[in-house]
Amino acid sequence: MSSPNITYYDPKSFADAIDWLKSIGIRISSDRLNTTLKLYNNSKKTDLTPDEVWAISDLDDIIHIYNEFKDQNLPKEIIDIIEKIPSGKIFLSEEKIDGSSDKGRDFCFELNIISLFSKMGALPKFESNAEFNIELSWLGEHIANIFFECKRPKISNSIRRNTIDSMKQIEKRGGIGDVGVSCLSLNRILWDKMNGKILRGKVSDIPNHVLKLMSSELSKIRNIHNFNYYAKTILIISEFKCPFIDDDTNELLFFRHHDFNLRYYEEHTRPPYSREFMHRAAISLILLNSIQNEYKS
Numbered sequence: 001m002s003s004p005n006i007t008y009y010d011p012k013s014f015a016d017a018i019d020w021l022k023s024i025g026i027r028i029s030s031d032r033l034n035t036t037l038k039l040y041n042n043s044k045k046t047d048l049t050p051d052e053v054w055a056i057s058d059l060d061d062i063i064h065i066y067n068e069f070k071d072q073n074l075p076k077e078i079i080d081i082i083e084k085i086p087s088g089k090i091f092l093s094e095e096k097i098d099g100s101s102d103k104g105r106d107f108c109f110e111l112n113i114i115s116l117f118s119k120m121g122a123l124p125k126f127e128s129n130a131e132f133n134i135e136l137s138w139l140g141e142h143i144a145n146i147f148f149e150c151k152r153p154k155i156s157n158s159i160r161r162n163t164i165d166s167m168k169q170i171e172k173r174g175g176i177g178d179v180g181v182s183c184l185s186l187n188r189i190l191w192d193k194m195n196g197k198i199l200r201g202k203v204s205d206i207p208n209h210v211l212k213l214m215s216s217e218l219s220k221i222r223n224i225h226n227f228n229y230y231a232k233t234i235l236i237i238s239e240f241k242c243p244f245i246d247d248d249t250n251e252l253l254f255f256r257h258h259d260f261n262l263r264y265y266e267e268h269t270r271p272p273y274s275r276e277f278m279h280r281a282a283i284s285l286i287l288l289n290s291i292q293n294e295y296k297s
Helices: 011-023 030-042 050-068 076-082 103-116 157-170 187-193 206-213 215-222 275-294
Strands: 002-008 132-138 139-149 179-185 197-201 233-246 252-262
Touching: 002 050, 002 233, 011 030, 011 050, 030 050, 050 076, 050 103, 050 233, 050 252, 076 103, 103 132, 103 139, 103 179, 103 187, 103 233, 132 275, 139 215, 139 275, 157 179, 157 215, 157 233, 179 275, 187 206, 187 233, 197 206, 206 233, 206 252, 206 275, 215 233, 215 252, 233 275, 252 275
Parallel strands: 139 179, 179 233, 197 233
Antiparallel strands: 002 252, 132 139, 233 252
């Protein structure tokens, strides 16, 4: 299952987002977001370099976070995460690929995943060593805890390792009836595959072009099926966002994509599969139904 989405960078919305950040005690002054904003404000759109356009994609992420969280009564843990977003390198080309973390973009991705599930009414909890977890219940009865592990691989060759690392972490979370979701941001890999350049084309053509470009990476993720070692992982979510110029309007737009790779299906809810296997399959279907309902609304 996948969920494409087209957005555009709106300076007014970003200003609103900055006001909201200030209202929850977070300021941007000499960080990468403020520097990127100055680049945007001091340049004509046609004069922006590809590096600068990819950096503006981070400003669009702030708008996305603002839209998702502005009406919520945020717990301290989420505010602490938001506070870390402004840190990091301005340009993707400045990021190291040796495994070191770029905290600002890492935490921004984590918030994107939290917002995805909070929209479904799932209250994120921070009670474990996982990034966060949610409790799944039915008619007031506890069914399972779902633990989330987020990774941001920098190069295509590290996708499998990062995915398996997150699945190993999930195996250590909770009890035997609990499950987990592995979450991967592929933005840096998409940037690398495009050689840091910017696409130009019709809005209707961009999604298929980008998905074709990323098909080998998505296939790597879909082909990880080792239930003997990583049985608790019921879902792998892959996310990436691509800036592009719309041929018709000459506007800068963003194509955001989520890929939902289920590891258990309806056929796994019946014998001859084991009780644990059927339990995880049932949770997968509940989660899938919630995701599908969210994207229909």
